[in-house]
Amino acid sequence: MAVTTLGRSGHRLRLMNRLKPGDWLFTALVSAAAMVVLVVIGGLFYELTSGAWPSIREFGPSFAWDTTWSPSQGVFGAGSFIVGTAITSVFALVFATAIAVFVALFLVEIAPRAVARPVSYLVELLAAIPSVVYGLWGVFVLGAFIRDQLGPAITRAFGWAPFLDGTPLPTGLLNACLILTVMILPTVMAVSRDVIAAVPRSQREGVLALGATRWEMIRLAVLPYARSGIMGAAILGLARAVGETLAVTLVIGNRVGIPDSIFDPAYTMASVIANQFTEVESDLHRAALIEVALVLLVMTVLINVVARLLVWRVTKGQRAVVLE
Amino acid sequence: MTGSLFERSETLYRRRRAANRLMTGVMVLAVVVALVPLFFILFYLVTKGIGGLTLDLLTQDPNRPGRPGGGVRNAIAGSAIMVGLATAIGTPIAIGCGVFLAEYGQNRLGTVIRFLVDVMAGIPSITVGLFVYGLVVLPQKGFTAFAGALALAIILIPIVARITEEMVLLVPRSLREAAYALGAPRWRTVLRVVLPTATPGIVTGVILALSRIAGEAAPLLFTSLGNQFFSTDVFQAMDALPLRIFVYAVGPYDYWHEQAWAMSLLLVGAILVVSLIVRALFGTRVTVRQ
Amino acid sequence: MRNTGILPTEQDAARERHPAAAGQAPEPDSQAQRAALRVENLSAWYGRKLAVADVSLDIAANSVTALIGPSGCGKSTLIRTFNRMHEFAPHARVEGRVLLEGVNVYDPGIDPARVRQRIGMVFQKPNPFPTLSIAENVAAGLRFLGVRSRAEIGDRVETALKLAALWDEVRNDLKKPGIALSGGQQQRLCIARAIAVEPEIILMDEPCSALDPVATLKIEDLMRGLAERYTIVIVTHNMQQAARVSDATAFMLMGEDGAGHLIEYRPTQELFTRPQDRRTEDYITGRFG
Numbered sequence: 001m002a003v004t005t006l007g008r009s010g011h012r013l014r015l016m017n018r019l020k021p022g023d024w025l026f027t028a029l030v031s032a033a034a035m036v037v038l039v040v041i042g043g044l045f046y047e048l049t050s051g052a053w054p055s056i057r058e059f060g061p062s063f064a065w066d067t068t069w070s071p072s073q074g075v076f077g078a079g080s081f082i083v084g085t086a087i088t089s090v091f092a093l094v095f096a097t098a099i100a101v102f103v104a105l106f107l108v109e110i111a112p113r114a115v116a117r118p119v120s121y122l123v124e125l126l127a128a129i130p131s132v133v134y135g136l137w138g139v140f141v142l143g144a145f146i147r148d149q150l151g152p153a154i155t156r157a158f159g160w161a162p163f164l165d166g167t168p169l170p171t172g173l174l175n176a177c178l179i180l181t182v183m184i185l186p187t188v189m190a191v192s193r194d195v196i197a198a199v200p201r202s203q204r205e206g207v208l209a210l211g212a213t214r215w216e217m218i219r220l221a222v223l224p225y226a227r228s229g230i231m232g233a234a235i236l237g238l239a240r241a242v243g244e245t246l247a248v249t250l251v252i253g254n255r256v257g258i259p260d261s262i263f264d265p266a267y268t269m270a271s272v273i274a275n276q277f278t279e280v281e282s283d284l285h286r287a288a289l290i291e292v293a294l295v296l297l298v299m300t301v302l303i304n305v306v307a308r309l310l311v312w313r314v315t316k317g318q319r320a321v322v323l324e
Numbered sequence: 325m326t327g328s329l330f331e332r333s334e335t336l337y338r339r340r341r342a343a344n345r346l347m348t349g350v351m352v353l354a355v356v357v358a359l360v361p362l363f364f365i366l367f368y369l370v371t372k373g374i375g376g377l378t379l380d381l382l383t384q385d386p387n388r389p390g391r392p393g394g395g396v397r398n399a400i401a402g403s404a405i406m407v408g409l410a411t412a413i414g415t416p417i418a419i420g421c422g423v424f425l426a427e428y429g430q431n432r433l434g435t436v437i438r439f440l441v442d443v444m445a446g447i448p449s450i451t452v453g454l455f456v457y458g459l460v461v462l463p464q465k466g467f468t469a470f471a472g473a474l475a476l477a478i479i480l481i482p483i484v485a486r487i488t489e490e491m492v493l494l495v496p497r498s499l500r501e502a503a504y505a506l507g508a509p510r511w512r513t514v515l516r517v518v519l520p521t522a523t524p525g526i527v528t529g530v531i532l533a534l535s536r537i538a539g540e541a542a543p544l545l546f547t548s549l550g551n552q553f554f555s556t557d558v559f560q561a562m563d564a565l566p567l568r569i570f571v572y573a574v575g576p577y578d579y580w581h582e583q584a585w586a587m588s589l590l591l592v593g594a595i596l597v598v599s600l601i602v603r604a605l606f607g608t609r610v611t612v613r614q
Numbered sequence: 615m616r617n618t619g620i621l622p623t624e625q626d627a628a629r630e631r632h633p634a635a636a637g638q639a640p641e642p643d644s645q646a647q648r649a650a651l652r653v654e655n656l657s658a659w660y661g662r663k664l665a666v667a668d669v670s671l672d673i674a675a676n677s678v679t680a681l682i683g684p685s686g687c688g689k690s691t692l693i694r695t696f697n698r699m700h701e702f703a704p705h706a707r708v709e710g711r712v713l714l715e716g717v718n719v720y721d722p723g724i725d726p727a728r729v730r731q732r733i734g735m736v737f738q739k740p741n742p743f744p745t746l747s748i749a750e751n752v753a754a755g756l757r758f759l760g761v762r763s764r765a766e767i768g769d770r771v772e773t774a775l776k777l778a779a780l781w782d783e784v785r786n787d788l789k790k791p792g793i794a795l796s797g798g799q800q801q802r803l804c805i806a807r808a809i810a811v812e813p814e815i816i817l818m819d820e821p822c823s824a825l826d827p828v829a830t831l832k833i834e835d836l837m838r839g840l841a842e843r844y845t846i847v848i849v850t851h852n853m854q855q856a857a858r859v860s861d862a863t864a865f866m867l868m869g870e871d872g873a874g875h876l877i878e879y880r881p882t883q884e885l886f887t888r889p890q891d892r893r894t895e896d897y898i899t900g901r902f903g
């Protein structure tokens with residue numbers, strides 16, 4: 001090495017002088033920026049864990065299923081909020097996915113480009129509307145519709161069934177379920193569309209060449225191939241529904257307890273935090289709310305990880321940027 | 325074999341054709357179902373919001389609760405200040421992070437960071453608000469616009485970072501190699517050649533992220549809190565449009581509701597106009613790296 | 615009428631078939647052989663781009679017809695118009711007629727799915743369905759034809775695999791995924807899949823280009839055998855292959871207008887030994903370009 005550098009040492013020195021400071025600084029700066037992401041995520045978990053510590057120590061794991069939430073008695077369990085979140089987000093997941101997949105199929109397999117583009121854009125517009133505006137609309141428009149039309153229709157038709165009876169209140173579980181469905185629809189649709197578009201042409205042609213109709217082609221070539229990606233899209237939507245705050249806070253009615261009916265007011269994890277955090281009655285109350293946030297954080301991160309893995313596996317190199 | 329398969333399949337074929345038509349119909353129906361809420365939301369935004377959209381709304385501060393009139397100048401200014409500040413804080417970090425992913429991210433560390441950025445994009449904004457509450461508001465013993473901007477910046481970073489990465493990767497290799505061939509060091513190549521080429525895409529990403537955080541209220545609830553007075557002090561509590569919509573939506577007064585609709589119309593209108601302009605200027609979607 | 619705007623069946627066609635039908639389209643053989651497919655003044659576009667210009671030819675039944683020509687001259691496009699696969703490309707358009715036993719497959723009211731059942735296709739790259747087993751791959755098209763009984767499906771799968779000369783290699787692995795096979799085996803699986811639905815015509819677009827010489831020879835043998843029962847149209851880059859397997863050969867070339875034209879279409883033997891057109895001669899003697 002010494003030999004090779006000897007003759008050209010002057011040249012090499014110059015080169016190093018020129019490269020070193022600038023490139024070093026540049027690399028250091030962008031690396032630092034990337035590390036911010038690590039720090040933020042780490043900090044989030046640390047901050048919430050330490051903030052929730054008094055509650056974690058006090059209630060232990062039963063916090064996750066205990067349904068008592070009484071600031072006056074100083075007893076806290078997140079059970080009913082977890083139930084509320086589960087009901088609303090699973091409802092949204094099921095209905096939004098069902099609609100979104102058919103829309104995505106329409107856009108990729110049926111619609112000519114001149115139709116697909118604007119329709120795609122319009123559906124994605126739903127994602128541009130702020131959460132609080134959905135909430136406002138849910139309270140004043142959807143709420144009245146549920147109270148006057150949808151609710152009575154449901155009780156008339158299915159009133160005999162558990163969970164579908166009761167008095168249709170304008171704000172309650174059903175309103176939150178419907179709002180969430182609309183809110184996550186664009187996410188599920190956009191990701192499904194990309195996943196479906198990534199199904200190789202050769203697969204479609206292989207089925208068509210056997211005399212399949214378009215729908216048979218979809219069932220035989222497109223859906224099996226895109227299935228895990230569509231699941232990823234759905235779960236990505238689930239993560240959004242679970243974390244959605246303001247719209248839900250406005251329309252869900254805000255009541256502690258396990259709901260008996262789809263019309264009952266309830267709480268989700270996010271909405272109880274939004275509703276109570278600025279008016280906590282004790283330090284333990286605050287810690288309990290932070291613990292709810294911690295549970296929420298862990299859940300959404302897990303859901304997201306699963307979803308991203310599924311979507312990545314299908315679309316691999318040709319992934320479009322998912323704008324959320 | 326009796327008769328050709330083709331003949332045997334005649335009746336079945338009619339059923340298959342019918343199924344095909346039916347499912348095509350279901351797809352079209354799904355599109356209608358998906359677009360109906362959009363239509364109704366926009367319809368009510370306009371019909372309920374247009375009446376309250378007055379000059380007063382833009383130029384007056386809120387009256388004492390219960391006294392009709394007044395406006396939401398404080399909220400508009402607050403939104404502008406906090407969104408601006410969040411962009412100033414978040415964009416450099418996000419672009420740096422995106423450049424890191426594109427330039428140095430083709431290894432395991434890059435994969436991890438990329439994954440974390442995606443995870444970060446999925447974190448509920450309310451928990452981000454709580455995080456900044458613990459990080460800034462508690463130690464400072466007060467709600468501040470700065471804290472709000474910080475929370476918004478955290479939401480903006482993953483969006484802009486990923487778009488930056490995609491855009492930098494789209495820059496043709498030949499361009500980069502030409503710069504290297506001239507003896508330009510890496511940092512200069514990136515700053516002078518790669519980033520300028522990627523700028524339109526990155527700008528698109530920043531604008532889209534802006535319109536996203538402009539509508540966020542959850543991260544502000546526990547950071548900037550809201551303020552019914554006009555304030556430009558970033559170390560004081562500050563109002564924002566989404567916060568004020570939230571407050572007025574649950575409030576008891578009719579004129580609040582009207583103003584909430586008007587603010588919503590304003591906000592959604594601004595977001596849509598911006599997104600349309602972005603689309604017109606920079607193409608439909610920020611997409612695809614093969 | 616039994617026929618509801620779909621394609622006629624063989625009996626109908628046999629009744630309709632009369633000597634005068636062998637019109638002006640160029641024919642590969644002087645002795646009139648039944649034309650399985652008649653192409654009349656066919657032009658195909660991708661958007662504004664004309665890819666195939668005004669091609670007319672008759673494809674003789676129970677024979678192998680080869681399409682040769684330099685890359686980009688429109689061979690794939692032409693063959694894909696035969697079973698209406700062309701329209702699957704964005705902005706694709708076709709003019710002219712493709713007559714399958716007297717009926718234009720482009721007539722309104724004709725369902726392309728029904729056309730493709732009778733005109734099967736094998737692609738350049740083997741494309742077995744990745745989520746299905748070998749047997750399920752072969753049986754995939756049968757479900758469109760209402761074959762329900764397990765025994766019949768089993769029989770038909772076996773017959774198709776035997777015809778595709780794959781049976782002996784996979785008889786014990788029918789449950790294995792189709793993509794677990796070698797490239798050559800996958801291509802034969804795709805041929806079996808196409809055969810299973812009993813098409814009359816099988817279109818093959820460079821079926822051997824992704825395969826090694828041994829696998830290629832196997833498929834060539836297979837084609838000769840299949841020609842006894844089916845009409846085969848094959849696109850190939852390989853002139854030796856065309857000479858080895860085909861009865862008639864069509865030579866295409868991109869014209870000045872950038873579109874593919876049919877230059878010469880004659881029995882293979884003649885085309886390769888006594889080409890009538892200078893351009894054909896240049897091409898087959900390698901003096902092209």
Ligand SMILES: Nc1ncnc2c1ncn2[C@@H]1O[C@H](COP(=O)(O)OP(=O)(O)OP(=O)(O)O)[C@@H](O)[C@H]1O
Binds near residue numbers: 687692
């Ligand atoms: N999907 C498409 N969109 C637009 N143009 C196309 C498309 N497919 C093919 N073409 C054009 O049509 C012409 C004919 O293409 P085609 O694939 O039929 O040629 P080919 O003879 O099969 O070539 P090769 O031997 O390379 O397969 C070419 O000029 C090609 O550029």
Ligand SMILES: [Mg+2]
Binds near residue numbers: 689690
């Ligand atoms: Mg080709």
